Amino acid sequence: MNPTPMTLLITQGDPCGIGPEIIAKTFAAGAAPDCCVAGDVGVMRRAIRQCGLTLPVVQVGVVSELVPPNCLPVWQVPGLGEELAALPMGTIDACAGAAAARCIEAAVAQVLQGHAAGVVTAPIHKEALHAAGVPFPGHTEMLQFLAAQGGAMPPVRMMLANDELRTVLVTIHCSLRTAIDQISCESVLQTLRISHQALRRFGLAQPRIAVAGLNPHAGEGGLFGDEEVLHIAPAIRLAQAEGIHASGPFAPDTVFMRARHTATHPGEFDVVVAMTHDHGLIPVKYLGVEQGVNVTLGLPFVRTSPDHGTAFDIAGQGEADPASLQAAIRMARRLSSPGP
Numbered sequence: 124m125n126p127t128p129m130t131l132l133i134t135q136g137d138p139c140g141i142g143p144e145i146i147a148k149t150f151a152a153g154a155a156p157d158c159c160v161a162g163d164v165g166v167m168r169r170a171i172r173q174c175g176l177t178l179p180v181v182q183v184g185v186v187s188e189l190v191p192p193n194c195l196p197v198w199q200v201p202g203l204g205e206e207l208a209a210l211p212m213g214t215i216d217a218c219a220g221a222a223a224a225r226c227i228e229a230a231v232a233q234v235l236q237g238h239a240a241g242v243v244t245a246p247i248h249k250e251a252l253h254a255a256g257v258p259f260p261g262h263t264e265m266l267q268f269l270a271a272q273g274g275a276m277p278p279v280r281m282m283l284a285n286d287e288l289r290t291v292l293v294t295i296h297c298s299l300r301t302a303i304d305q306i307s308c309e310s311v312l313q314t315l316r317i318s319h320q321a322l323r324r325f326g327l328a329q330p331r332i333a334v335a336g337l338n339p340h341a342g343e344g345g346l347f348g349d350e351e352v353l354h355i356a357p358a359i360r361l362a363q364a365e366g367i368h369a370s371g372p373f374a375p376d377t378v379f380m381r382a383r384h385t386a387t388h389p390g391e392f393d394v395v396v397a398m399t400h401d402h403g404l405i406p407v408k409y410l411g412v413e414q415g416v417n418v419t420l421g422l423p424f425v426r427t428s429p430d431h432g433t434a435f436d437i438a439g440q441g442e443a444d445p446a447s448l449q450a451a452i453r454m455a456r457r458l459s460s461p462g463p
Contacts, residue, residue: 129459130158130159130238131158131159131239131241131452131456131459132160132186132233132239132242132243133146133159133161133243133244133452134160134162134223134230134244134245135160135162135166135167135245136223136244136246137222137223137245137246137247137251137433138163138166139210139211139215139219139433140432140433140435141246141437141443142245142246143166143169143170143245144173144438144439144443145444145445145448146160146167146445146448147167147170147173147176147178148176148445149449150178150194150195151174151178152445154445155449158196158243158452159186159239160195160196160198161197161200161230161233162198162199162200162203163197163200163207163222165207165208166208167195168208171195173212173439173440174441179194180195181194181196182197182198183197183198184198185198186238187238198233200225200230201229203222204221204222206218207219207222213437215250216254217251219251219255220251220253221257223251224265227244227265228269230242230244231266231269231270231424232269234424235270235272235423235424240425240459241455241459242426242427243427244427245428246428246432246433246434247262247433248432248433260297261295262417262426262428263281263296264296266422277423278313278317278421279419279421279422280292280293280314280420280421281295281418282394282420283403283404283408283430284407284416284418284454285407285411285430285450286414287383287384287385287410288379288390288395288407289322289394289407290395290396290404290407291314291317291321291420292399292403293305293310293314294306294310294400299399306337306350306398308354308357311334311354311359311396311398312361312362314396315334315358315396316365316367317421318330318332319332319367319368319369320420321421322393322394325457325458330368330393331370332367332393332394333371333373333378333382333392333394333395334355334369334371334373334395335373335374335375335395335397335398335402336371336373336375336398337351337355337398338351339374341372341373342372355372355398359372375398378392379395379406382394407430413447414446414447414450415429415430415431416428416447416450416451417429417430418458425455425458425459427452427455428451429448429450429451431447
């Protein structure tokens with residue numbers, strides 16, 4: 124059977140976490156049309172039992188293989204250990220970390236070969252990855268490496284989005300001290316370019332980009348830090364010269380309120396560019412992780428994920444909420460489908 128570009132691959136995530144459960148619930152709810160799981164059949168069957176579902180799991184030979192209605196198709200990723208379905212839930216395990224990484228690698232290869240339209244990744248555990256010897260701190264860095272295909276790695280950025288707020292990060296998984304050192308005119312300008320291009324792909328002809336400062340009150344003209352004066356403001360001016368509708372730097376403690384879009388308060392901006400991981404993610408996650416979606420911008424393929432982690436404290440109990448995964452699937456479908 125010829126592969127269809129409409130297939131989305133969902134990686135199972137860490138088998139000891141809630142990833143398989145939210146995938147099972149999503150398929151049972153009929154919220155994963157034209158999707159296939161890249162993972163382990165045994166792990167997904169265990170998740171079905173843990174959730175008290177009766178959904179049949181069907182092993183497919185190719186990711187786009189048609190299966191009967193109301194089934195969960197699993198493409199068995201080569202090289203996974205046979206013991207995965209027996210690993211204890213809610214624990215950090217090197218075998219689980221290695222399997223999660225292998226599923227990501229295999230899914231990306233399928234997309235790059237034209238067998239699928241994009242990847243939706245279920246949560247992984249960074250300590251499990253480290254225990255397995257995986258040399259990446261998270262999804263974003265791993266996907267950037269896999270996208271290189273032996274060449275230069277594309278510049279990528281993390282965006283977290285829900286119906287009310289979008290934020291893009293200049294720096295991600297590193298210490299705060301390191302992140303400050305990584306802020307430069309070039310890194311901020313590159314983030315503005317990537318954000319502008321991505322939001323245009325979302326259908327915004329002229330995205331309004333607010334840039335949050337790094338320091339209290341955006342530095343107060345250098346009184347509380349000079350990163351805004353030396354790096355951030357110059358990057359904004361250069362972006363504006365390129366036709367990018369960027370403004371700021373704004374005080375980070377108020378700019379997210381100005382950008383938040385609700386039925387009674389249209390946001391002033393379409394996205395906020397934040398300098399560090401927690402600066403940007405806390406406001407979005409405070410609004411609720413159930414509808415948040417993580418999108419990796421700058422990759423040559425579509426990748427989204429839920430806005431939460433492996434939730435080891437409830438893993439295996441069938442209690443996990445699949446709403447964020449379902450939002451990630453909808454986002455990936457929107458991004459991978461050709462526009463009008």
